[in-house]
Amino acid sequence: MSWRDPSAVRRAAAIRTKEWAQVWRDPSTFGLVVLMPLILMVLFGNAVSLDVRGTRLGIVDQDHTAASRALVDSLRHNRYFALREGPSLAGLEPGLTNGTLRGIAVIPDGFEQGMVRQPPRDVQLITDGSQVNTATFLTGHLRGALRDWVEARAREAGQGGGPVLSIVPRYSYNPGLESRYMLVPGAIGIVMAMIGSLLTALIMAREYERGTMEGLLSTPVSIPALVLSKLAPYYVLGLASTGICVLVAVYGYGLPFRGSIFALFLIASAFLAAVLGQGLLISAATKNQFVSTQFALLSGFLPSLLLSGFLFEIDSMPRAIQWLTYIVPARYLIPPLQSVFLVGDVWSLFVPNILILCGFGAFFFLRVTRAIKRRIA
Template sequence: MSTEALVGTKETAPPTGRARRFTALVRKESLQVIRDPSSILIAFVLPLILLVIFGYGVSLDATRTRIGLVIENATPIAQDLAASFQASRYFEVATGRDRREFEEGLILGRVRGIVVIPTNFTDVGAAGSSPQIQVIVDGSDPNTANFVQNYAQGVVGTWMAQRAAEIAMRPPPISVEQRFWFNPELASRNFLVPGSIAIVMTLVGTLLTSLVVAREWERGTMEAMMATPVTATELLAGKILPYFILGLASMSLCVLIAVFIFGVPFRGSVLALYALSASFLMPALGQGLLISAATKNQFLASQLALLSAFLPAFLLSGFLFEINSMPWIIRIVTTIVPARYLIPSLQSVFVAGDIWPMFLRSIAVMLTIGVVLFILAARSTRKRIG
């Protein structure tokens, strides 16, 4: 092999030379990754923190919301309704006789709502005007306010249906069987963990890559590399290969922890997991390269990566917030956010299994965005030298 390289003919020499150059490049970049503790921090420590926070901490379900329950007149019927509130798994109820007991608590956020069953509250079946109850919530947090209003409605609705059935002396006419597929215990970590994997790969792929390459531009070592026989394509490929591997390594760590420590189910295939992750890293790395070539400055690169990759992966990907609920103009913006395609597919790999029609569509879109970003990055890199 080595002798052949030494005496190589004109036909064989260029490929071996190219391979040698490329190996050397990848080696140099890999050393750069391993020697800087901050890459390890972002690729392995931050994922751990994110997984712990999402695995245990952040729950979007408003379980055990504190409310004040005011029973102005303790008639049997009022107490019957009150018991329904106390039995609800959504509320932690403190009872009182006067709403003024809870008003200050509502201002300071100690209770999230006050349910008032008024003096004149009558039975569902009784004659006269419809009975009323009042639900006062803290509108300064509309999410929690909505939860409280909806769950209070739910408690009253269920109570009403039971009550009407009791009066009619028949079972409730409709019995609802509710099934949550894929995630029957409704553990929010099951869908938050795949989301945090997307965040982590965004940080490694886009933020870390853009910083490292921007520093090379800042210091002029990029131009130095350009002066060598290495072509722009080789240079870019050599740059991203180590980060591609780092991204997959960091993802693998996340998956192992999620499955073996947090007990998140893994019903899909490892092939689907890596195919999706690898396809996602293409646009992520392309974006990192483009940002660094366009800014050539670490501060600007970090700000742009934050704005164009990290925040969209967090907020515009359907990870925490429903895309369907956003205004149409923002829904259009989300179509170019790669994380938007990765997250639902990854969630399926974990809890549902392989749904290839969905995965292939996601992979195709992510690769397309990736190719566009790479072309733009390669062009702006070449332009700088010319």
């Protein structure tokens, strides 16, 4: 069948109309396209955060001097800590056990004297080692707070051995180092991966279960035209879902949008081609709606969440896992999405990733057409 044939175009349009009619009759599609992105964006934007602030820290002052009280007061006004003072270490240790405290700082007896003569008395920090990330952040923030406090006291006392070299950081594109600037664009990619694969994971399986697939295959429409006609409505729905996520990111979470709508459209279209094709292949291979849904979640959501660089740096993964990330389409979506929000249009980054995503889409499209042909045979 040729697309130049008017009758072929009409037949393909009839299949698209049929698919749109099924979409409008199915209320779950509305929930999948509109409600699920909103729910997931709220969860990812608020519940997932890499910013450790207000960490519950117990503190024991065993020195009871002006210096130790000044240190406690300084930590109390530090945004990274929520202090809870205790008279003794034994009185605070149950809080570390039951999780109400993440760490306990102990200012030892002789702390003030140790500041003017050697050897100094160090502040001890006891942390909850079961929470590795929190313990690491707590140690780093407390070390930095102590250093700043000591330097401030030295300046007030007019002490110092000459100019001190220090780093003056400038954080491009995210001056406040807010984790939501990284997580929210990545969350859009995760939502697109899950919804895109779920939208099409049910298409062919539903036709097989209802017994209408044979009727579709008997129509004078080529397999590629049939596949494209069934994909078209879900491509539009996928773009609509992406648009909802972008609006929530910009107006709900205050993220900047420094790129262009055209670049976002190209990136989203290339990724949707990959994940919609993936879902359709699962649907055509399983012929069962329940099984295809489970496969779509396992192959779309989990790899996108864990292996795309959204939460975990790919470079820090084992070498074998790093190679595995190359077959995860979301790996090629997250960096362009973050760039189009925070940096702008960086076509040297966009073009290679868009081409790779288009390659994924072409691969899945060919596999779907061959899978359906085998079913005919």
